Structure formats: structure tokens, C-alpha cells
Amino acid sequence: MKEKDHIEGFAPEVAWVTKAGNSEMAEPCAIRPTSETVMYPYFAKWIRSHRDLPLKINQWCNVVRWEFKNPQPFLRTREFLWQEGHTAHATQAEADAEVLTILEFYRQTYEDLLAVPVTPGVKSEKEKFAGALYTTTVEAFVPGSGRAIQGGTSHCLGQNFSKMFDITFENENAVEGAKKSHVWQNSWGFSTRSIGVCIMVHGDDKGLVMPPRVALYQVVVIPCGITAKTSDEDRKFISGESQKLGDMLRMADLRVTTDTRSNYTPGWKYSHWEQKGVPVRIEVGPKDLEKKSVMAVRRDTGEKISLEIDTLAESLHKLMDTIHDDLFAKAKKETLAHKPIVESWEEFLTTLDAGNLCQMPWCEEVACEESIKKDSTRSMDIDDKAPSMGAKSLCIPLVQPADAKGKACVKCGKPAKSYTMFGRSY
Numbered sequence: 001m002k003e004k005d006h007i008e009g010f011a012p013e014v015a016w017v018t019k020a021g022n023s024e025m026a027e028p029c030a031i032r033p034t035s036e037t038v039m040y041p042y043f044a045k046w047i048r049s050h051r052d053l054p055l056k057i058n059q060w061c062n063v064v065r066w067e068f069k070n071p072q073p074f075l076r077t078r079e080f081l082w083q084e085g086h087t088a089h090a091t092q093a094e095a096d097a098e099v100l101t102i103l104e105f106y107r108q109t110y111e112d113l114l115a116v117p118v119t120p121g122v123k124s125e126k127e128k129f130a131g132a133l134y135t136t137t138v139e140a141f142v143p144g145s146g147r148a149i150q151g152g153t154s155h156c157l158g159q160n161f162s163k164m165f166d167i168t169f170e171n172e173n174a175v176e177g178a179k180k181s182h183v184w185q186n187s188w189g190f191s192t193r194s195i196g197v198c199i200m201v202h203g204d205d206k207g208l209v210m211p212p213r214v215a216l217y218q219v220v221v222i223p224c225g226i227t228a229k230t231s232d233e234d235r236k237f238i239s240g241e242s243q244k245l246g247d248m249l250r251m252a253d254l255r256v257t258t259d260t261r262s263n264y265t266p267g268w269k270y271s272h273w274e275q276k277g278v279p280v281r282i283e284v285g286p287k288d289l290e291k292k293s294v295m296a297v298r299r300d301t302g303e304k305i306s307l308e309i310d311t312l313a314e315s316l317h318k319l320m321d322t323i324h325d326d327l328f329a330k331a332k333k334e335t336l337a338h339k340p341i342v343e344s345w346e347e348f349l350t351t352l353d354a355g356n357l358c359q360m361p362w363c364e365e366v367a368c369e370e371s372i373k374k375d376s377t378r379s380m381d382i383d384d385k386a387p388s389m390g391a392k393s394l395c396i397p398l399v400q401p402a403d404a405k406g407k408a409c410v411k412c413g414k415p416a417k418s419y420t421m422f423g424r425s426y
Contacts, residue, residue, distance in 0.1 A: 013065040031064045039086055040165040047088060049170045055088040074196025075426045082191035088183040095184040099154045102188045103136045106152035114198045115211040115327040116140050117335050118151050121395025126366045133158030139394045141335045142200045146355025148394045149197055149426045154188040161185050201331050208277025209300050211327055212320035219316060220273045221246045221258040224266040225285030242284045252313035274299060279323050300327055341401055345410055352376060352391055357423035361407035361416030368412045369393055394421045
């Protein structure tokens, strides 16, 4: 079987179908945990010449990984939706460049859209994707649990799969006598896990706190100041002005909903939309309309700001950027405070058990990593449903926090090759 080595790497996670209705199947059918073995036989048919390269395929699909006993919504589910890219290149240099390009796209998605800071880095030999030459990753930190979570990965597969599936091309630059060369391949993926990361990093006891750039609604307009003594005429006027404001803001490229339901009080509506995490609530009352202004309330801080109606759209666009920047700054400050540099094993254990990640000098050897995970396991953990109790390597940061030259590995004492980020992880 061509894909034997790759399948073995995913063996604990592969779900097998053994029955069809009431009938036993003659041969069990594997449900794909990833799509390399589905797509690459076709790569071998599509690619013939250097003119066919680079070949770049992207898809959204569901995959199944039966890898744990306690699923966690969005973070680790047995079936999940993801974006999955597969590419083929003529040279390793081209493949290497694309790996980092995609990783940067993932960093931008988390930081520029979700307001979640991430650490880009390279996975250890033990943690890299099964069958890859190397794996890069963006790692996020969840302050509420003191755990890291892998945000997205970009893999260089080298020529492992092209040799496995005989994906070759007529190479115009090949040495004399060697007409065909195997392609260099990459794969990369980003899943709905990102939604869970966003919720856990920004959410609070009131509910969701949605970053403005990805919020379904950026603004909710709510009529208020209506009492039992308010006449029907005034009620209709306030409701109508609220609708006009909503229409005006939508015309200004803001995502807006207007809640004019008469069977709920303004207080109930405030709580309802706070739970949904809408970044800004606009309160429209009779006194506000008299002054040609409205009251804006930020979901993230609760701050109230009086805004003039004439410049409302412009003010809200600026406020959206401010909210994004404030959410990112708050999350980044929290992350930086929880990933200190440690220089000894005792300091590592103390720091880890305090709900932190650790950046430490490390030898990058598989046996040492297995020892770290084993010796950092605790019988009681922050979250007994979390998949990983012992610490594992999260990534070797692309931007090193310090120079590892001359340092000794915190665990085994061998010469350190890098500062590596370790921690408990989802």
C-alpha cells in the first residue's frame, strides 16, 4: 500500500466503516482524516511538464479524526470543517517560500481579523505532520485555562508523497540523463477551531465578545426611553428613527441590525445582544433625538460614548478599529505575561503548573520531549477533559526570544539548539 507510512501516522485517529445497514462490508472503508491520499493519485495524472507547475489546489471539506474520548466543541471534534490546501512545485526553494507565505496568511487571519495574538514557529520532529519534511504552525494561548492551542499549520511535505505516488515532471533544468524529477509538495490547513479560539480568548461571563471585523453584526440599534406613559405616536417615531439610523449605517458599509421588537424591554434586549457579542450597541431615546445624538455602548469594556448623528457612521468606523486594537492589545499583554523564559527544570514545572507556557533552551531530541511530557504530567489538572495533561513542545518560534548558543537543555542537559515553547495544550 503506497500510503502505508502516512496512514500509520494517523492510525489512532482513523475511523473505519465496517457495516452498511445490517450487512457486514467485505472490506472496511477508512474515512479520511486528511486528503493527501485522496488527491495525490490525480496529481500524478495532471502533472507532466514543468509548465504544469506550480499546481495549487484549495478546498473546504469535512474530515473525521477519532482521536480522543472527550470532544470539546470547536476545539477538538471528531468531525470538523476545514480549509485544506495542496500544492506541487518544481524546487524545494519554491515550496519553502510558500510554506511561510501561507503561515503568514494564517497569522494575519488570527491577528488582523480575530484580534488573537499567535506565535509562528516550527514544530518539533515528534509533533510534525505525519509524512512531512517539516511543519510550521501558529500557536495561540487561552488565558482562562493556561493552555496553548494550535491555530493552523503549513507543512512542507518534501518529496515523500511525490515518490509515494510517482508525481513527476519533465524537468528542463534536470542534469543530463535525468529527464524526470519528483515534485516538491506542501499542504496546509485552517479549521473552524479558530471560532473556538476567538470565543475563549475574548469571551467573558456575559457571553461572546466578537471582534468587529468578523462579527455578523457590528452594531445593534435599540430604541429606548419608552415608558408606559409614552404615546403610540412617540413610540412609532422613536422606532422609525431607529430604523432610519440602521439603514443609514448599512449604507455606510457597517453590518447593522435594528431591534424594534415591542414585546421585549430595552434591558432584555441589552442582555440578549451582549450574549451574542455585538461590538457596539446604539441606544436611541427621545432625549437623544432632541440633541441629535445617540448613546454608543462598547461590548468589550461597557464604556458609554455620546455620538452625534451627523457623523455617526464615521465615528463608528473609527470605533470598530479601536475596539479591534484594544482586544488585540489586551490578549497580547495576557499572552506575553504567560510565556516567560525559564532556565531550569524546577522553574519549568513551577511555571507550567501556574497556568503558563514556557520558553526554554532545548536540545530538540524526540526522547527528551517524551521525557518532558511524562515527567510534567499531573494527576490533577486545570481541566480534566483536556486532551493533553503533560507538557509538549508547541513550536520553535521563528523569532527566538533569546540566543540558545552555549545554553544547556533544561531537561537533559545536552547542548541546546533553540529556545522552544512548551506547554499544556488542547
